[in-house]
Amino acid sequence: MVEATDHVADQVAQLNAARTLVLGDAALYPQIVNGVLPIVGAHARVELRRWGAEFLAEAFASPLLSAAQKEPMATAVLQTIRELSEVPDQDAAVMKGLVQAVASLYPPLFRHIVKHPQDSTSWENMNAIKLDILRRMDSFPYSVRISCVKFLQRVVQVQTAGPIADPRRPEQNETSLAIVPRSHPLLSIPNLEAESSGLLDRLLGVFQEETSDTLLVNATLNCLASLVRSRQSISNKIVNAVLDFYPTQHVRPPFTATVRVNVKSMERTARAFITNVMKKNPNHPLAGKMHMYFERLMQSRLETTEDASRKRGFPSEPTDGLDNAKRVRLDAMTPPLLRIPPLPPGPLTYAQLFTLTEDIGLSSFDVKQIPADLVVKIAIPLLAQVNPSTLTQAVDAIRARLQQVTKQQNLLRQQQQQAAIGADEDDDYEPEYQPMDVSDNVSQEASAVAAEVADLQPDLVSLGPFVLPQPPPLTEEEAGEIGRSAVARVFGMLNMSETSSASAKGKKQQQLGFSRLAGSTFDRDAWVVLLTRLATRAPAGLEGDDSKTKGGSSSRRQTAISDSIRETLYRYILEDFRARLNIGIAWLNEEWYNDRIQMKAAAESRNDEQGKDDESPPIVALHYDTWVIRLLDGILPYLDSRDIKVLVRFLSEIPDVTIAVTQRVASLARDPERVNLCVQALMYLVMFRPPAREICLNTLEDVYQTYEESRPAAGKVLTRWRPEKMQSLSAQSSAETNGDGGAAPAAVAPA
Secondary structure, X not given: OHHHHHHHHHHHHHHHHHHHHHHXXXXXXXXXXXXXXXXXXXXXXXXXXXXXXXXXXXXXXXXXXXXXXXXXXXXXXXXXXXXXXXXXXXXXXXXXXXXXXXXXXXXXXXXXXXXXXXXXXXXXXXXXXHHHHHHHHHHOOXXXXXXXXXXXXXXXXXXXOOOOOOOOOHHHOOOOHHHOOOOXXXXXXXXXXXXXXXXXXXXXXXXXXXXXXXXXXXXHHHHHHHHHHHOOOOHHHHHXXXXXXXXXXXXXXXXXXXXXXXXXXXXXXXHHHHHHHHHHOOOOOOHHHHHHHHHHHHXXXXXXXXXXXXXXXXXXXXXXXOOHHHHHHHOOOOOOOOOOOOOOOOOOOHHHHOOOOOOHHHHOOOHHHOOHHHHHHHHHHHHHHOOHHHHHHHHHHHHHHHHHHHHHHHHHHHHHHHHHHHHHHHHOOOOOOOOOOOXXXXXHHHHHHHHHHHHHOOOOOOOOOOOXXXXXXXXXXHHHHHHHHHHHHHHXXXXXXXXXXXXXXXXXXXXOHHHOOOOOOOOHHHHHHHHHHHHHOOOOOHHHHHHHHOOOHHHHHHHHHHHHHHHHHHHHHHHOOOOOHHHHHHHXXXXXXXXXXXXXXXXXXXHHHHOOOOOOOOOOOOOHHHHHHHHHHHHHHHOOOOOHHHHHHHHHHOOOOOHHHHHHHHHHHHOHHHHHHHHHHHHHHHHHOHHHHHHHHHHHHHHHHHOHHHHHHHHHHHHHHOHHHHHHHHHHHHHHHHHOOOOOOOOOOOO
16 A cells, blocks of 8 residues: 555656646647646546646646647547546546636637537537536536636637637637638537527526625636627626626625625625726726616625624614603704795796795805716715704795695686686676766867778778679780799709709609609609690690680680790700600600690591591691600700610600601711711611601611711611612612722622
């Protein structure tokens, strides 16, 4: 037995020599750790196991070793630590060292698993060790439980997403859940987050227990400081848990000196924790609650403990309701009588109602100049020192004043109501009274003055209905001016709605389509529809009557207003025709529709009057052909070769393409730079507007024959749609070229 003890002592001495060696050179830690693992295993003596657990905790907590050096060491010692932790009836010192070692090696092992997802054995060993510690944590001695608190803090810190300093250098980022890839085979992010949340609740549960242990509370507070600093996602939860913890509420009698020391220790640690949080973040959202927590800690001293340590004080005898003889025997002073000044006359303010002092300087002092928090701090000690009898007298005086003011106001209100009722009753009876001492001259002068006043002032109080006189009729010029001003106001609304729609361009708007009403909304489209229908449908049927009756005043007025709207619309569109092209298209569609409706109505009315045999066209004022040519003449001079979309959209959406329209488009070929614009627009109409195809092809032939620059582009279109005509045109152009002495051009081959 003695030889075994000496052998163990020799081994411990050799191990201490190895520890001294690595303390001098930290680079030898991997070699020494691998060498001592077989010696301090699960089957070794308890002395060797204690030394091995302490050495492992010291090695992985050493700041001289980097995280990259600790990763291979962590995987190498996991199996040994698992075997040591599973030894039955393990020594407390050994278990304390093992828990400290696991708490230190958990971050480098987690990073190793992130980098090497195929190392499932190491992760299984780590999970087994973690589950064993969590299962037996509450049954460990206090020294081991404090180490378990540190282990829980490390697990929560690693399994919570932390900040990423540089995504390009993941090896320099802090070990946290943020470095775990989404598709990791061993590490499931939702499971790890759930586990860390549960462990954090278990860590904070020490603040909610009925009786708190001082060592565990202080250890938990010290560990939570790093979590608050490094993990913003859970910092508010931790701070709120600490702010709800008051040490004086978690102790039970008897209040001994040890209990008082423990409470002061917990208060000091909690105060240091909150102070550290406020220093790191002065603008913390819970700063106000933290200040209240400090004041509550100051007020929640163990009053019962302090009172228990004092001697018994004087008996508290009531002084109110005692006779004078007993007052003398108890040396009780009679409470002073409070002098209540009378209320000033006239209307009162709240300040006068509640003022009980006659000191002018004190009553005129503005309390609003003092900060609210300072007022609270001053008022609480003052209220604690106020004599209850004096306070009762002051409250009774204010109550009496308030009752007196209320009675006076009710009495004054009743008098006003009675006076109003009496005045109404007096108005019902007005006797005619003529004093006898008034002379006839005075009555005659009064009647003369009354007659003069009646002549000067109209009789506005005569009985009967009052009817305003009819306004004078408007002349034709006045009516036209009023109509033009109304049109100008409507166009002002159009400009305003255009500005508002431009500011709200990013918002999604509902398209109402063809079934919309002109006044359904107040946007630009609603005003455009209203204007176009005022110009086209309001004077419908009046132009024909004007031609028959040679111009009545009403007809000319309405026609002038509609023409004014058309002219204003024309100028408004030309100001920015690219952005307002849709307004012009909508206007021309309304004009074309109105022309067709008027022609149909005129034909039906003429057939009803003259019979159905008359096939001559009805006489109707048409506007579409006039305004489409005017609008096209205003747009074409400003088009360039890049405006093909603008021209094609206009020609494709107007309701009718006439010969005059195609001739205006053909005029673009005069400019060599806009020849392609002309040909492409006509080609679009040929392809997608079959009713206008023949008109456009005829126009293309004229362009081909008139402008030589257009022949390459126009020839391709004519070759496709009119190949026979194209062959004759090519032969004719070749003959003309040969007759002029030039070389004959090659015939255009059909496409």
